[in-house]
Amino acid sequence: MKYLFLVLCFTFSFTGIAQETWGNVDKNKISMKEIAPVWPGCESNQAAKTDACFKQKLAQHVQSNFRYPTNAWKNNIQERIVVTFMINTQGEVEIKNVEGKNQELKDEAKRNILAIPKMKPGMLAGKPRAIEYKVPFNFKTGK
Template sequence: MKALKALIVFFIFTGISFAQDAKVEANKVTQKEVAPIWPGCEDSKETKDCFNSKMNAFIKENFTYSQDADGNWVRGKSTVSFTVDEEGKIINVETEGPEAIVNKEVERVVKSFPKLKPGLRGDTPVTINYTMSFNF
């Protein structure tokens, strides 16, 4: 009978011990990550929304629709990927889409983005990769 009680106590404490280990693992402290910030959005409470609206306004203002050899406006979808480096500069711009002339214009506009406040991990600037699709 004593052996049975000892065995039950052993299983209870072993179970509690494992549960505590799992809690410790689940409560690890991680560093906060902050996305790059568009100029003028530094004091905004919603930096993501501000980033998107400022970027969209920039694209609308700077994108030039192209014409083909027949004088028709060229429209299409383009997917662009780029990196915001540790200094807030736009690098590694690549475009993909069926209309080469649209891709070229998207690349030009993205490369002309203003210098951003870089993304952070903790207090350290880090590179952040973006991929976006645009329909023109």
């Protein structure tokens, strides 16, 4: 009876673990697929389509919200700014880092990213997961 009880305990505990993690098991390695955040309007049953839609919507957002600060434009200030941000487990943007020298350009790039709409967060193993991104901004006047 004790033996049967132990076997049942192990069976149910392993079954519970198997349900918590999903992915591929290969030679003692477990790999799980990370699913990108879902931008509003990009809902789909296929992860590849939602990921491609996320990238497209992000590029459209950055381009349509891009503004060159007037003072920087007038003074011909040109620089590449890189914003590192994450979509957190609540689907909101959090700025991690803004690389660059000119504060006015950094502030503008940060404003652009913070205007990203709230979305369904990324997922890993069926649970919400914060996912990090980097977006470069090239401020060039063409003068």
